[in-house]
């Protein structure tokens with residue numbers, strides 16, 4: 001978003017119900033009063049309801065219902081993450097858009113958000129149900145200067161960012177199922193899909209896709225998922241403003257990402273462990289050509305999963321599917 005527009009919205013939003021004079025806005029933004037007026041008209045077009053009273057100035061009466069780059073960015077307190085943002089009403093997948101943007105040179109920290117995905121995807125090309133207006137469907141372009149084999153650690157860091165947001169904004173204790181799922185009350189609330197473009201020892205870019213079920217009612221969840229999926233609304237009875245959640249995830253992710261780059265994975269590990277789901281329990285492990293039962297022990301210093309088989313043999317897994325012995329995909 002144009003930064004003047006963002007500053008304008010921030011000034012008006014911070015003033016809450018009070019008016020701000022056209023003169024003050026014009027001084028603070030170093031633009032003419034005619035330009036301020038033009039911005040106000042543009043904001044009205046986007047769904048902001050603005051009250052203008054002579055000799056008092058302007059105030060925002062209501063924010064647009066519709067999500068947009070403006071509504072996400074106005075209270076975004078990050079330095080670099082999401083400062084460049086794209087919003088689309090309907091896409092196949094935000095991952096595909098992000099890949100294209102990254103190939104075209106999009107900057108580190110660029111974010112793509114969609115209201116609806118018609119071909120949202122999970123790992124191994126599994127479908128990700130992304131209903132219009134009900135969830136957060138977002139892809140983040142990162143250009144980390146790390147070895148390609150460390151990229152999966154970013155999935156774990158992203159999972160931590162999501163659980164921290166869920167705790168601080170939604171007051172729920174969600175858990176992370178290695179490597180990429182967020183569970184709440186034994187059902188899947190969110191998933192993360194990390195994709196990468198790399199050449200030998202160099203990462204060109206990483207795309208972190210996040211899908212979070214927010215305001216779905218039971219009838220919004222497809223039959224095939226009712227046993228395994230849930231939403232924040234279903235678990236808390238509350239409706240959440242998706243913008244607030246996105247702002248918080250991006251802030252949490254920016255902090256943890258910067259720590260990770262400076263200090264390595266140790267900065268993420270303890271946070272991850274605090275939110276780890278059902279450690280110490282028996283699981284079924286599935287790799288490309290094997291399936292066996294094991295005990296879930298923990299994660300290594302590099303984020304790989306440690307499991308132990310019935311003969312107490314420990315194995316370290318960098319990619320696998322895990323499932324609990326009883327029940328569905330718990």
Ligand code: BTX
Pocket residue numbers: 092093094095117119120121122123124126127128129130136137138139180181188189190191192193209210211212213225228229230
């Ligand atoms: P995953 O492969 O771990 O999970 C996919 C599985 O999750 C599906 O096979 C299905 O059983 C179940 N599932 C599908 N939709 C949902 C849902 N809405 N809620 C709960 N469970 C569901 C997880 O992959 C990674 C998902 C990333 C999604 C984001 S959204 C933004 C970005 N764009 C995109 O296309 N994908 C990512």
